[in-house]
Amino acid sequence: MESNQYATMNNISDRRMNEFQSIPVREKSIGLNSNGGPGNLPLSPQKIHKGHPKVWISLLIIVAIYFLAPLRTNILILGTDYLPHRNTLSRTDTNILVTIIPLKPYVGMLSIPRDLWVTIPNVGENRINTAYFFAEATQTGTGPAASIETIRNNFGITIKYYLVIKMEGVVKIIEALGGVEVDLPAAMGGLPIGTNILDGTQALAFMRERYSSDDFSRMDQGQILIKALIKKILSPSGWIRLPLVAFETLRAIDTNIPWWLVPRLVFAILRSGTKGIDNRIISREMVNPFLTSDGAQVLAPNWKAINPVLLEIFGE
Structure with missing residues (x-):
């Protein structure tokens, strides 16, 4: 009798279990359906993402290393007197040593007189601006390397990168910027004291003009123009012109600076x-004018006066 009762109860339990199993189980829903009732979107388990401090620290270190290293980058900027209508070889009328230390940050510029009398490897003693000329005369494309080697032999500065800009390209770059504004503390380069707004042709004339003064003033004028260019590019009015400026710049320059290094230097x-750019020139007090045996007027470097400046700008 008891066994029959147990069997009956088991059968009832099995039937009820089967009934429950046949009823679909719905997850709790959120949201509203088209009738304003509960929606049918299932609630997925919410995962709590825990931060990984080590990962973020590593990323920050990588970014910092990219933007703040290497400790120093030296670049030689050469401005050539190349003109399309002339078939003669170019000399470097502009020779500027640039050093950039991202960590400080520090940007230093030193302009070298083109008539500075130095020893040129495989050539002998001559003006520094002829190092490029003689190398190009021997083999096209070797001018920048010859100029870098000349700087290293005479100034003791190791330079890895160069940037050669054709002077007529300066006109197009400034025109792409919509002109530049130069503030002069005194009348120079054929311009009056105060603020002067220059187009491309006027800017190039200002940078190269030396008949009213001398080559030392011309170097000052070149650095003033470079700073005016940077100021205009960094201004909001210059931002919208950057694509055209970049296009004209790429057409006007020759450089071995790798693309991945450019953002670091720009930063x-x-x-x-x-205002933070330390711009210097090798001034009159640092040279001794003399005549060569051929009667050329050149400048002998006074290394006792030059070396302290080199140490200030390029010393570690």
Whole structure:
């Protein structure tokens, strides 16, 4: 009797279990359906993402290393007197040593007189601006390397990168910027004291003009124009013109600076700002004028006066 009762109860339990199993189980829903009732979107388990401090720290270190290293980058900027209508070889009328330290940040510029009398490897003693000329006369494309080697032999500065800009390209770059504004503390380069707004042709004439003064003033004028260019590029009015400026710049320059290094250098210049650029020249007090045996007027370097400046700008 008891066994029959147990069997009956088991059968009832099995039937009820089967009934429950046949009823679809719905997950709790959220949202509203088209009738304003509960929606049918299932609630997925909410995962709590825990931060990984080590990962973020590693990323920050990588970014910092990219933008703040290497500790120093030296670049030689050469401005050639190349003109399309002339078939003669170019000399470097502009020779500027640039050093950039992203970590500080520090941007230093030193302009070298083109008539500085130095020893040129495989040539002998001559003006520094002829190092490029003689190398190009021997083999096209070797001018920048010859100029870098000349700087290293005479100044003791190791330079890895160069940037050669054709002077007529300066006109197009400035025109792409919509002109530049130069503030002069005194009348120079054929311009009056105060603020002067220059187009491309006027800017090039200002940078190269030396008949009213001398080559030392011309170097000052070149650095003033470079700072005016940087200031205009960093201004909001210059931002919208950057694509055209970049296009004209790429057409006007020859450089071995790798593309991945450019953002790092630009970031350092941005942090430094135009007022933070340390611009110097090898001045009259650092040279001794003399005549060569051929009667050429040149400048002998006074290394006792030059070396302290080199140490200030390029010393570690």
